[in-house]
Amino acid sequence: MNATIKLENVKHFPVLLNEVISIISPLYGGTFIDCTFGQGGYSKKILENSSNKVYAIDRDCSSIKIINTFKKKYQSRFEFENRKFSEISNLEKNIKDLKGIIFDLGYSINQIKDPEKGLSFNNKGKLNMRMGLNNFSADDIVNKLGQKELAKIFKIFGEEKSSSIISKKIISFRKNKNIQTENLVDIINSVKKKRFSKIHNATKVFQALRIIVNNEISELISGLINSFKILPVGGILVIVTFHSIEDKIVKFFLKNYSEYKNVSRYLPSRIEKKNLFKLINKKPIIPSTNEIKLNPASRSAKLRYGVKLNNHFDFSEFTKKFNYLLDVEKIAKGI
Numbered sequence: 001m002n003a004t005i006k007l008e009n010v011k012h013f014p015v016l017l018n019e020v021i022s023i024i025s026p027l028y029g030g031t032f033i034d035c036t037f038g039q040g041g042y043s044k045k046i047l048e049n050s051s052n053k054v055y056a057i058d059r060d061c062s063s064i065k066i067i068n069t070f071k072k073k074y075q076s077r078f079e080f081e082n083r084k085f086s087e088i089s090n091l092e093k094n095i096k097d098l099k100g101i102i103f104d105l106g107y108s109i110n111q112i113k114d115p116e117k118g119l120s121f122n123n124k125g126k127l128n129m130r131m132g133l134n135n136f137s138a139d140d141i142v143n144k145l146g147q148k149e150l151a152k153i154f155k156i157f158g159e160e161k162s163s164s165i166i167s168k169k170i171i172s173f174r175k176n177k178n179i180q181t182e183n184l185v186d187i188i189n190s191v192k193k194k195r196f197s198k199i200h201n202a203t204k205v206f207q208a209l210r211i212i213v214n215n216e217i218s219e220l221i222s223g224l225i226n227s228f229k230i231l232p233v234g235g236i237l238v239i240v241t242f243h244s245i246e247d248k249i250v251k252f253f254l255k256n257y258s259e260y261k262n263v264s265r266y267l268p269s270r271i272e273k274k275n276l277f278k279l280i281n282k283k284p285i286i287p288s289t290n291e292i293k294l295n296p297a298s299r300s301a302k303l304r305y306g307v308k309l310n311n312h313f314d315f316s317e318f319t320k321k322f323n324y325l326l327d328v329e330k331i332a333k334g335i
Ligand SMILES: C[S@@+](CC[C@H](N)C(=O)[O-])C[C@H]1O[C@@H](n2cnc3c(N)ncnc32)[C@H](O)[C@@H]1O
Pocket: 013, 014, 015, 035, 036, 037, 038, 039, 040, 041, 042, 043, 057, 058, 059, 060, 083, 084, 085, 086, 104, 105, 106, 107, 108, 131, 132, 219, 220
């Protein structure tokens, strides 16, 4: 499967909204954490039921107008915290009667349209790509890291086949001046002269940069583990992924800790793993043809969910499995 998605076609309205709501509605009458508030599409729908409360978080608080409207309208039924979801276990307020935690990964339409955020290759000027609460930008990555490090980021996070040559050209360009968004696009176009597919030449490199700038891998891994810690037994964890690297992580997290498996077939005692989640659907839920027609970007979305069955946890196998991705993220630590 292709790991990259076309940001220009990104969702204009909440993806898989009806599916998310029908999954969580049997648990209505409590608090739901919306880990990715965005434009508030999911939160709004959950709050339509007056027995529900929403504790929303987002690393970007530029939707402050929407947040304030929600506060006014829903009063004590709605709280917002400007925070990264990796820190979900350190929220300011105690959450009572937690029923579910929802992640809708990716970018909101406002973020994509914001030229200052520079998430798209159609932007001009200084590279950025910070969603909010970041330590460095795409400008730091592209203008400060070495050739081998850049190549690794483009290859692993973007699955870019020309990662080596693109990174060499970046280093050579940098000798004369700092690379801006349009320069980076020109460099990529000069390497990948012909377009073999419908996706823009720069799609893969830009995806890789967005992943590293926003620490998307460690955010997701910590977000899932910490959500599990605060979710009561019987609570539901719902995740809508946006690209295949995210889905790989979510799939492993839910599946590996869901089915009874023998740790090793060579062990005489047939030790079995704990069942941490009940999975209702083994396969991900994907948008209907109708939704894809209305919103072409939704075609890359995948919804997976599980109901928590017990409190036992040891996620060392999970983090170990994705160490190769976490190691790439660490490349930017020294910036
Ligand atoms: C696809 S949008 C969510 C759209 C939302 N479901 C709606 O209906 O409007 C994703 C949101 O997640 C936020 N986000 C991404 N990574 C995050 C993280 N690590 N912590 C907190 N928020 C994050 C982004 O800032 C963005 O606003």
